[in-house]
Amino acid sequence: MLRKLFLSSFAFTLSFSVWANDAFFEGASALDKRDIQSAITLFKQAASEGHDIAPYTLGVLYEKGEGVKQDFYQAKIWYSKAVDKGHRGARARLPIIESKIAALEEGN
Numbered sequence: 757m758l759r760k761l762f763l764s765s766f767a768f769t770l771s772f773s774v775w776a777n778d779a780f781f782e783g784a785s786a787l788d789k790r791d792i793q794s795a796i797t798l799f800k801q802a803a804s805e806g807h808d809i810a811p812y813t814l815g816v817l818y819e820k821g822e823g824v825k826q827d828f829y830q831a832k833i834w835y836s837k838a839v840d841k842g843h844r845g846a847r848a849r850l851p852i853i854e855s856k857i858a859a860l861e862e863g864n
Contacts, residue, residue, distance in 0.1 A: 779798045779799070779801040779802035779805060779807070779810075780798070780799065780802035780807045780809065780810050782798045783795045783796075783797075783798030783799040783801075783802060783810065783813075786798060787813075790823070792817070792822065792823025792824065793823070795817075795823075796814065796817065796823075796824065799811075799813055799814050799817075800814065803834070803837060806841070807841075808838055808841035808842060808843045809838070809843065811834045811835070811837035811838040811841070811843070811846070812834070812835065812838035812843045812845055812846045812849075814830075814834040815830075815831045815832075815833075815834035815835035815838060815846060815849060815853070816831075816849075818830040818831040818834060819831035819835075819849070819853055819856075828853055828856050828857045828860065829857065831849075831853050832850070832853050832854065832857060834846075835849050835850045835853060836850065
């Protein structure tokens with residue numbers, strides 16, 4: 757599922773990106789090779805350079821615990837950054853992750 761989600765985002769980026777972001781594409785390549793730590797580092801760099809799909813992808817990785825410890829708080833941070841850049845998928849995931857955080861906090 758994650759791979760399918762990522763590949764569709766990746767294909768969209770290849771088709772419609774106004775500018776190529778080397779860190780994002782290197783991160784995508786690292787993710788494809790299952791080198792999650794390198795991918796995260798590169799996606800963080802791409803996010804700091806203004807890429808909108810990079811923070812969304814980081815949000816997905818943290819939400820799902822894909823290659824990293826599952827962390828809804830980190831997912832919320834990254835989804836929020838993607839929303840700030842206009843990413844619609846992140847806008848849809850943000851309320852879901854917020855409800856997961858609320859459920860965790862109610863359980864404590």
